[in-house]
Amino acid sequence: DGGITQSPKYLFRKEGQNVTLSCEQNLNHDAMYWYRQDPGQGLRLIYYSQIVNDFQKGDIAEGYSVSREKKESFPLTVTSAQKNPTAFYLCASSTWGDGELFFGEGSRLTVL
Amino acid sequence: KNEVEQSPQNLTAQEGEFITINCSYSVGISALHWLQQHPGGGIVSLFMLSSGKKKHGRLIATINIQEKHSSLHITASHPRDSAVYICAVRSGGNDMRFGAGTRLTVKP
Numbered sequence: 001d002g003g004i005t006q007s008p009k010y011l012f013r014k015e016g017q018n019v020t021l022s023c024e025q026n027l028n029h030d031a032m033y034w035y036r037q038d039p040g041q042g043l044r045l046i047y048y049s050q051i052v053n054d055f056q057k058g059d060i061a062e063g064y065s066v067s068r069e070k071k072e073s074f075p076l077t078v079t080s081a082q083k084n085p086t087a088f089y090l091c092a093s094s095t096w097g098d099g100e101l102f103f104g105e106g107s108r109l110t111v112l
Numbered sequence: 113k114n115e116v117e118q119s120p121q122n123l124t125a126q127e128g129e130f131i132t133i134n135c136s137y138s139v140g141i142s143a144l145h146w147l148q149q150h151p152g153g154g155i156v157s158l159f160m161l162s163s164g165k166k167k168h169g170r171l172i173a174t175i176n177i178q179e180k181h182s183s184l185h186i187t188a189s190h191p192r193d194s195a196v197y198i199c200a201v202r203s204g205g206n207d208m209r210f211g212a213g214t215r216l217t218v219k220p
Contacts, residue, residue, distance in 0.1 A: 031206065033206070033208075035210075040212055041212055042114070042116065042198070042200075042209070042210030042211050042212045042213070043198075043200075043210040044210075045206075045208070048206045050206070056206070088153055090153075090155065092155075100145070100157050100160050101145065101147075101157055101200075101208070102157070103147075103154065103155035103156070103157075104154070105152065105153060105154040106152075106153035106154060106155075108153070
């Protein structure tokens with residue numbers, strides 16, 4: 001079945017460590033997104049990519065990095081520079097423009 | 113003030129009740145989305161609409177562009193409808209703004 005797969009579902013990290021969250025889609029979508037969700041707040045955009053080898057910063061990109069080497073894959077690295085990384089991270093994809101968004105199941109990162 | 117405001121924040125209903133969740137936004141939009149987030153965290157898209165009304169099973173979504181307001185209605189609510197419902201608006205291209213969500217609990 002077509003969809004978006006995120007991994008890992010749960011991740012624990014020590015302070016000072018970088019971690020990479022995986023996002024893979026087989027929907028043939030050009031656009032992919034990473035969002036952060038904190039309690040009581042709406043989703044906030046970290047990075048998005050319209051096409052392979054291109055990506056743009058969202059509202060809260062500081063302390064994060066991404067790559068888009070393949071159409072299907074859009075991994076997110078949470079670096080040690082991110083001051084408050086504990087959160088729920090959601091990956092999404094869509095056809096570009098006004099397309100419907102498809103979400104993964106999310107990855108919950110906890111910094112110990 | 114957030115660009116997308118939802119009300120209520122929390123809603124508890126008895127099984128069978130008619131439920132309404134409201135969404136107001138302050139920006140120009142090309143489309144409005146209603147999303148459902150399950151307790152495990154995954155999100156599914158319920159509706160995408162730019163005018164009028166859409167219906168899918170027991171769910172109905174309406175939008176009034178002039179008033180910048182949308183409602184999500186659930187008829188004959190059921191405990192399996194318990195979830196967080198999120199309103200999101202797209203202003204064009206990648207620019208998507210999300211409400212904080214409405215947590216719905218339907219008791220048997």
